[in-house]
Amino acid sequence: MDPKELKRIRIAKRIAQEFPDGALVNLGIGMPTLVADHVPPGRTILLQSENGFIGLGPQPEKGKECQSLVNAGGQAVTIVPGGCFFDSAMSFAIIRGGHVDYTVLGALEVDQEGNLANYMIPGKMVPGMGGAMDLVAGARNVIVSMEHVNKNGAPKILKQCTLPLTARGEVDIIVTDLAFIRVTKKGLVLEEIAEDTTVEEVIKNTAAKLNVAGKLSRF
Amino acid sequence: MKPVLTAEKAVEDIKDGATLMVAGFMGCGNAFTLIDALVNKGARELNLITSDTAYPEVGVGRLICQNRVAALTASHIGTNPVSGKKMNSGEMKVTLVPQGTFAERIRAKGAGLGGVLTPTGIGTAVEEGKQKLNLGGRDYLLELPLGADFAFIKAEVCDKNGNCFLPMATKNMALVMAMSADHVIVEAEKIVEPGGLDPELVTIPGVFISAIVQSVLPASNLQVRP
Numbered sequence: 001m002d003p004k005e006l007k008r009i010r011i012a013k014r015i016a017q018e019f020p021d022g023a024l025v026n027l028g029i030g031m032p033t034l035v036a037d038h039v040p041p042g043r044t045i046l047l048q049s050e051n052g053f054i055g056l057g058p059q060p061e062k063g064k065e066c067q068s069l070v071n072a073g074g075q076a077v078t079i080v081p082g083g084c085f086f087d088s089a090m091s092f093a094i095i096r097g098g099h100v101d102y103t104v105l106g107a108l109e110v111d112q113e114g115n116l117a118n119y120m121i122p123g124k125m126v127p128g129m130g131g132a133m134d135l136v137a138g139a140r141n142v143i144v145s146m147e148h149v150n151k152n153g154a155p156k157i158l159k160q161c162t163l164p165l166t167a168r169g170e171v172d173i174i175v176t177d178l179a180f181i182r183v184t185k186k187g188l189v190l191e192e193i194a195e196d197t198t199v200e201e202v203i204k205n206t207a208a209k210l211n212v213a214g215k216l217s218r219f
Numbered sequence: 220m221k222p223v224l225t226a227e228k229a230v231e232d233i234k235d236g237a238t239l240m241v242a243g244f245m246g247c248g249n250a251f252t253l254i255d256a257l258v259n260k261g262a263r264e265l266n267l268i269t270s271d272t273a274y275p276e277v278g279v280g281r282l283i284c285q286n287r288v289a290a291l292t293a294s295h296i297g298t299n300p301v302s303g304k305k306m307n308s309g310e311m312k313v314t315l316v317p318q319g320t321f322a323e324r325i326r327a328k329g330a331g332l333g334g335v336l337t338p339t340g341i342g343t344a345v346e347e348g349k350q351k352l353n354l355g356g357r358d359y360l361l362e363l364p365l366g367a368d369f370a371f372i373k374a375e376v377c378d379k380n381g382n383c384f385l386p387m388a389t390k391n392m393a394l395v396m397a398m399s400a401d402h403v404i405v406e407a408e409k410i411v412e413p414g415g416l417d418p419e420l421v422t423i424p425g426v427f428i429s430a431i432v433q434s435v436l437p438a439s440n441l442q443v444r445p
Contacts, residue, residue: 050318051244052388067247068375068387074245074274074298079387087390087422088244088270089326092319096339115342126306126315127297129345130271134319137339168342 007177010194011145013038014219015104015175018143019045026050026095026135028105029073032145035104046083048100050131052091055083072131095131096138103139105132107146107174109161112208114171114183116144117163129166136167148176148205155207157181157188178202180219181210192217220413221381223431226256229404233257233369236289238266240325240370240396241279245271245298248389249278250371250406251436258282264289268325268367270318270392272299283311292365294318317345320362322395328364329398329427335362370400372423373434377407378416381425390422397427406434 001009012034019025021043027033036056039045047056049071056071057078065076079085086094094100109117116136119129136142150156157174174181179202180192191213193202203210230253233239239257243249258281267288272295273280280299282288288305290312296302305311316324323335336359340346350361372393374383383405385393397403405428 049388051247052391066387068389070245070247070388072244074247085387085390087394088318088322088392089395092322096319096337126303128271128293128295128315129317130295130297131318133317133343133345134339137337137341138319165343 007147008034009038010219011175011177014180014192015143015145016040018141018173019043019102022046023101024048024054024099026100026103026139028103028132028135028145030106032104032106035145048091048094049077050091050095050135052087053079053083053085054094055080057083092131092134095134098138098140100135100139102141102143103135104143104145105136107144107156109156109158109163110144110146110171110174111158111161112183112188113160114169115161116142116166116171117161119166120164122164132166136170141172142170144171144174146174146176148178148202155205158207159209178205187211189213190216192219194219220379221425221428221431223379223410223433226252226406226432226435227260229253229430229432230256230260230262232402233260233262235262236264236266237262237369238268238367240367240392240400241267241269241282242370242372242391242393242396243270243273243278244388244391246273246278246280248373248385248391248393249273250373250404250434251278252434253371253404253406253432254279254281255436258285258287263287266290266292268292268365270321271295272302275299275301290314292316292321294321320345321365322392324362324365325392325395325399327362328366329395332364334364336360337362365399367396367400368402370396370403372397372403372405372428374405374407374423376409376411376416377405377428377431378411378413378425379431380413381405381428381431382416382418382421383407383423383425383428384416384420385422394423397423402429403427404430404432406432408434
């Protein structure tokens, strides 16, 4: 498998460990959707799709797509037994009201205050925030899933975000191909590093101050 | 009983410059027959309020691509590059609203509320120019109600009292939009007599509906993404 895909799977696997059995989770479009494939055996999570249902299932077989059942990315999906449908006002009441246990999103930048920038690059990419601002403000736990550095090799974890913010101070956990980092009141804590990296490499590729946990483990 | 009209007749009163809400999410739940009738009628300079602009030439995306929209309020335009182009060139004025705030502002209008207080957008560009309140130690933005002259809703079944059944994920913005527009036109795949729709299955109470149109494009121009 190509190394990039392996990195993505590593991130997805680590994030999936975080969910207790029965958690209600919203996964962002792209890399975060991989997380659903790596939930540890014996645990079941429910996925919310912010366009209006709980119980998001896998893609249907070819030819069995239903026009009335798409995910938040507009792709044909299925609903699992025990799922339910609702309208957008209910969906965002569920999100904003703190009833979603975890949201997993990608990031352009995240900083040591737990600020997140993931919805626009002024002058370049202005697609709109969709449901991201509500999800980050409302979900109980916000997990950022991303590669540690951008495609130019520059750190994405910064002292302070430079791009327009999606939300202020809402990020709880950052999982990258190199590290598992917790955002605390005292700053970022490096709790785990990937099996093929070193603390020095993680620090070198991070532009924010990292506090290394006393007991550091690997994933 | 609500009037059952042809699509052409139903959109007749939508003048250039009107404010129009179109329910749907990435094309799912868009009223294709009504959108086509509005394009054919030649309506221009519309003030469009919709969750997203779907895909080029698909559903509500057609109104953008056919140059019918002067101002757009939406939460996401990334899947229809024509929207971004028109925004960047200044041809179309675009206001981007967080999706939950979008739904709740529209609901507020229909529910007779003066606005909503939401934590969404605090500390971001969304708070610019808005009143901020600190209640119980938490900051909230005051977001104002959002209404429209017309709304387009797509139902699977509609009875002649206007009661609508919307299946699965097609509900999305339809309930709140039906509440908040002055004239709500529902396009239904099946129109039945009162009693033909189980009251327990009513997604939108008929009280909000102004006119009913038979759907002749049952989601046929929505290509569900594989």
